[in-house]
Amino acid sequence: MSLPSRVQLIDVGPRDGLQNEKQAVPAAVKIELVHRLQAAGLTEIEVTSFVSPKWVPQMADNAHVMAGIERQAGVRYSVLTPNQIGFEAARKTQPHEIVVFGAASEAFSQKNINCSIAESIERFAPVVQAALTAGMAVRGAMSCTVGCPYEGDVSPDSVAYLAGLMKQIGVQRVDVCDTIGVGTPRKVQKAIEATLGHFDVAHICGHFHDTYGQALANTLAALQMGVWNFQSSVAGLGGCPYAKGATGNVSSEDVVFMLHGMGIETGIDLDKLVDAGVFISDFLGRKPNSRVATAIVTKRMG
Template sequence: MGVTKVKMVEVGPRDGLQNEKEFVPTDVKIELINRLTEAGFPNIEAASFVSPKWVPQMADGSEVMAGITRKEGVIYSALTPNMKGFEAALAAKADEVVIFGAASEAFSQKNINCSIAESIDRFAPVAEAALANGIRLRASISTSFGCPYQGDVPVESVVDVVKRMKALGVQEFDIADTIGVGTANQVYEVMSRVTEIVDPAQVAGHFHDTYGQALANILSSLRAGISIFHSSVSGLGGCPYAKGATGNVATEDVLYMLQGMGIETGIDLDKVIDAGDFISTYLKRQNASRVGRAILNKRANAVCG
């Protein structure tokens, strides 16, 4: 397979919590991020500087960024759709800003009310400002494997958006399965095509587990030389513009698989399970990670026994 070390990007505090209807208190978000930092993640999506009107859950981004206990070498990322968002991220000392476009025209129109080309033009000043300020620039390309509005998304569309983002100076490209419909052979094909234009070391797989294919798709991406993956503690999340899309693949499940394959991540699985238990308990819902549930049950039985 070739890949011996993987960089895990934990997206639970941002992508995972953004759709929660009840506001999650700032101190709970800070506690979650601090627990994930302690677990050893090299990159954590911590905040989103978007209009509170559209994503009220993320309205406290500045307070969250100010309250977390930062660890040297850890990248704390923030989503920034425009210059206003970028300026807030800069003030909050984000290490990385994330711009986002879609590979599907229909999704782009529904999600941000403009065409793909227009959306990328809008991001040009953000990209320029990020690079001028020495902040890492990442781009997330949603609906890379299928769209809730147009169905199939041609590989050429994904490649085209990657080329446009590369021209802006993007340093890392998230190829995202927003609705979780991708399958192993399709993922291998898309990742293989993307890595013809950008270095595989700059490409990440972002998989939702709606159809239960996320782990298989990560394996397929590894086969294509991809070594960066996004995941969400206890499988938190979904997408407000993709009805029925479940959470991102659970971090605990990905770590268990990679650990079993002898692939290094530098992350303490037990601490991630504790973090997943913490946030699931707060939200009063079942932990969506099967590995998390299994290990928590095992611990409970060991205590009882």
């Protein structure tokens, strides 16, 4: 078993993490969060989403946030673009990467975006081409790769089908997402195996939610397959509006602590990362949803 010597983390807290917050988070706070994440050594940050403010009011300040970031050399800033209109708005803010998405579950696709998997990918094809032509990278988020709130278990064949469609339209790398956090290590490995039929391991990213406390175990299972790109969310922010009871992404602090303890490099300063999580959690009026952050903050007070 050869584990990667280095892991690349994408923090999705500013976008995936904050989009479901009921209270409005001002652009200045989002910008400060991005600044704190890059100061902690994050070199990939998912900043915002160019969706209709009618559906996701929290992201209505997308252009303002992108304009307010003091960009650091060597940091990749990505944004979610659900359609051509979103892409055109995003393009003006010059992200390095856009993210398109599809579900490995037909039921989730219908409930989430009112169309089949195939139709959703067809809609994204012109967006992907426009981004590639504009010199932007394209990532594809594959949601519900192990379980769906409506369908239950999702088969590896469904994951392979979605990965193949994403590859066909020009997506360069994909996220294998356990959107509702029901995955266990073997199930996650099967979803990754299915994806490996279309993307090599360097272009596959693990994205695990911690609803049932399995996210770190699933991260380890992916590492054992050679996966070295992962997404996590500072302070464990987030959830999924279409998946009842789904908690946030695995917290960045917990992943970094585990990786460093395994001798795997991340380039991230854990103390500064904890500070970033405390900053946003304080604003939201709650404690960070991270075991590591809780332990470190308690230790500091001691």
